[in-house]
Amino acid sequence: MPAKHPGDLAGDGAPVVVFCIGNPSRGDDALGPHIHGQLENWLKSAGLDATVELIEDFQLQIEHALDLAGRQLAIFVDAGVETPAPVVFRRLAASTVATHSTHALPPESVLQVALQMGMPLPPAYVLCVRGESFALGEPLSPAARTSAAMAMQLLKNVLEAPESAGHLAAGG
Amino acid sequence: MSYQLETAAHPESLRRVAIDPVSRVEGHGKVTLLLDEQNKVHQVRLHIVEFRGFEKFIQGRPYWEVPVMVQRLCGICPVSHHLAAAKALDQVVGARQLTPAAEKLRRLMHYGQMLQSHALHFFHLCSPDLLFGFDSEVTRRNIVGVAREHPEIAKRGVLLRKFGQEVIRVTSGKRVHGTGAVPGGVNKALTVAERDELLRDIYQIIAWSRDAVHLIQKVHMQDPGLYNSFGIFRSNFMSLVGHNGDLDFYHGTLRARDDNGKAIFDGVDYCQYERYIEEEVKPWSYMKFPYFRALGKEHGWYKVGPLARVQNCDQIPTPFAERERKEFVDYAGGSPLHAPLAYHWTRMIEMLHAAETIKDLLHDDDLLADNLLVEGERAFEGVGVIEAPRGTLFHHYRVDENDLVTMANLIVSTTNNNQAMNEAIRHVARRYLHGREITEGLLNHIEVAIRAFDPCLSCATHALGKMPLEVELIDAAGERLHALARG
Numbered sequence: 001m002p003a004k005h006p007g008d009l010a011g012d013g014a015p016v017v018v019f020c021i022g023n024p025s026r027g028d029d030a031l032g033p034h035i036h037g038q039l040e041n042w043l044k045s046a047g048l049d050a051t052v053e054l055i056e057d058f059q060l061q062i063e064h065a066l067d068l069a070g071r072q073l074a075i076f077v078d079a080g081v082e083t084p085a086p087v088v089f090r091r092l093a094a095s096t097v098a099t100h101s102t103h104a105l106p107p108e109s110v111l112q113v114a115l116q117m118g119m120p121l122p123p124a125y126v127l128c129v130r131g132e133s134f135a136l137g138e139p140l141s142p143a144a145r146t147s148a149a150m151a152m153q154l155l156k157n158v159l160e161a162p163e164s165a166g167h168l169a170a171g172g
Numbered sequence: 173m174s175y176q177l178e179t180a181a182h183p184e185s186l187r188r189v190a191i192d193p194v195s196r197v198e199g200h201g202k203v204t205l206l207l208d209e210q211n212k213v214h215q216v217r218l219h220i221v222e223f224r225g226f227e228k229f230i231q232g233r234p235y236w237e238v239p240v241m242v243q244r245l246c247g248i249c250p251v252s253h254h255l256a257a258a259k260a261l262d263q264v265v266g267a268r269q270l271t272p273a274a275e276k277l278r279r280l281m282h283y284g285q286m287l288q289s290h291a292l293h294f295f296h297l298c299s300p301d302l303l304f305g306f307d308s309e310v311t312r313r314n315i316v317g318v319a320r321e322h323p324e325i326a327k328r329g330v331l332l333r334k335f336g337q338e339v340i341r342v343t344s345g346k347r348v349h350g351t352g353a354v355p356g357g358v359n360k361a362l363t364v365a366e367r368d369e370l371l372r373d374i375y376q377i378i379a380w381s382r383d384a385v386h387l388i389q390k391v392h393m394q395d396p397g398l399y400n401s402f403g404i405f406r407s408n409f410m411s412l413v414g415h416n417g418d419l420d421f422y423h424g425t426l427r428a429r430d431d432n433g434k435a436i437f438d439g440v441d442y443c444q445y446e447r448y449i450e451e452e453v454k455p456w457s458y459m460k461f462p463y464f465r466a467l468g469k470e471h472g473w474y475k476v477g478p479l480a481r482v483q484n485c486d487q488i489p490t491p492f493a494e495r496e497r498k499e500f501v502d503y504a505g506g507s508p509l510h511a512p513l514a515y516h517w518t519r520m521i522e523m524l525h526a527a528e529t530i531k532d533l534l535h536d537d538d539l540l541a542d543n544l545l546v547e548g549e550r551a552f553e554g555v556g557v558i559e560a561p562r563g564t565l566f567h568h569y570r571v572d573e574n575d576l577v578t579m580a581n582l583i584v585s586t587t588n589n590n591q592a593m594n595e596a597i598r599h600v601a602r603r604y605l606h607g608r609e610i611t612e613g614l615l616n617h618i619e620v621a622i623r624a625f626d627p628c629l630s631c632a633t634h635a636l637g638k639m640p641l642e643v644e645l646i647d648a649a650g651e652r653l654h655a656l657a658r659g
Contacts, residue, residue: 058250061333062292062296062333063333063334113330116326117330136229
């Protein structure tokens with residue numbers, strides 16, 4: 001995708017964006033990149049690669065707000081700690097989440113930054129996949145692999161019928 | 173250059189305050205303060221997670237994987253590790269001189285990295301402190317608070333960072349985990365279309381960078397009593413300098429000065445770094461404490477990064493940034509300025525220089541050539557040094573006859589600044605906390621001093637819910653009296 005001109009906040013990407021966040025060398029923090037790889041293959045085979053843009057990064061940052069421009073749906077996939085279930089899929093609202101760190105913004109704050117920049121927000125969801133171990137150089141834990149498979153099944157359902165995202169979300 | 177407040181005389185009788193981890197810096201850090209019953213400060217220490225685990229992680233891998241693997245050290249400055257490793261391994265493949273296209277493409281990537289990292293730090297890590305004051309409530313100090321109350325500043329920060337990342341993307345092939353630099357050169361040429369996309373925006377980027385310098389200059393000059401003294405300590409300083417003493421982030425020789433600006437060494441081939449620099453181990457920290465061998469442990473420690481670089485070079489080879497450097501030097505009055513908050517001013521001068529250099533490179537037709545790789549006589553050891561956003565970064569590798577890495581030694585910028593950061597927070601503790609009731613605003617003074625150095629504490633996993641901030645007050649008996657947690 002070509003660089004956007006500074007100040008140009010108009011979107012020119014696919015209607016759906018999926019952010020996959022994590023460091024592939026830190027144990028279950030690799031859940032995001034792992035799911036990114038699986039999604040990339042599946043989207044091609046399902047013929048959906050033109051309608052879904054995948055963005056992989058180590059962590060969310062403020063510039064990811066720009067990637068929301070012009071979207072109809074945004075999904076943030078990330079590993080979680082002490083997540084109450086193996087996979088939690090829930091609707092997000094923009095908010096100023098009290099945080100001590102800008103090293104990694106929570107997804108709610110990315111939405112808030114987009115709002116502050118005058119951008120209309122798409123419906124947005126977080127898919128939090130429970131991680132168990134985050135040690136340097138470790139592979140994905142067996143539990144995380146199981147959770148990743150559940151997450152993939154959920155994502156396939158959502159991406160095949162984006163209008164169903166609300167029904168599939170917790171409380172939907 | 174003292175070690176006052178490093179170790180208390182009778183720690184067993186003191187109250188302990190821990191800030192764990194330090195907020196709004198990359199990765200994990202922890203500050204501990206030992207206070208007596210009158211809240212007088214007896215000991216202050218900054219503990220930081222080290223990269224040694226990663227050095228072990230690299231050992232045993234094929235050398236050509238290393239420039240890609242080391243990017244996983246940090247999500248904020250992966251390009252610096254990528255290029256430092258590639259420079260070291262150039263020596264292993266016998267690439268003594270890269271092709272003009274390869275060197276300029278690497279420079280373009282690196283200056284894009286400097287631009288985006290400095291923009292992130294200034295606009296989103298520190299501007300909340302600078303614009304709202306050190307005592308403002310936590311939720312307003314964070315990035316979103318800036319966006320709400322200063323929408324134009326926040327927007328420029330986003331777009332400056334975005335532009336720097338586009339430079340990285342077109343030179344490395346990907347937005348993250350790029351593979352642009354390889355031992356002996358680069359593996360991707362720049363297309364005319366990619367160059368023209370960047371050229372379209374660069375003059376706006378330069379203009380915003382100039383504005384940023386003037387903004388921090390104004391903030392600094394409005395309160396010289398604070399900005400020239402907060403956390404101040406005197407020290408030696410070190411950086412690479414380029415040809416003719418130019419400011420150069422990508423390549424050069426090592427130069428060090430003492431606290432008065434007098435040369436300690438100059439023109440040093442960085443491959444000989446072990447002759448000049450040694451690392452001390454202290455029992456209370458995982459991170460080592462480097463110092464100049466010639467001056468010894470007590471007097472040989474130093475600082476690196478923008479404040480060191482801008483005052484260590486003889487000139488900046490781009491006109492707008494050079495004009496700003498001269499203003500800074502004039503303001504300092506002819507001798508080195510050691511105030512940690514002056515890092516912000518010099519960081520913005522460097523961001524402007526990065527923007528101007530990107531412009532110059534984009535107008536250089538060498539960038540479009542397709543002669544990208546060289547090789548020569550095989551070697552088994554290499555040292556790569558680069559000026560990363562936070563300061564001088566050393567990568568040193570040994571490789572065996574099977575192409576596997578047998579030794580890796582990294583001295584990262586934050587390690588070079590280890591003693592300097594400890595001294596800064598000790599000064600702040602003495603000045604602001606000594607004998608006073610500890611409040612969150614006062615604890616933030618400690619964090620303001622740390623953030624001035626822009627420490628990178630290794631890119632710890634960022635998973636949702638993984639990085640709480642805890643502040644604990646523990647009495648002499650080890651009982652927790654009070655605790656705060658968020659994140």
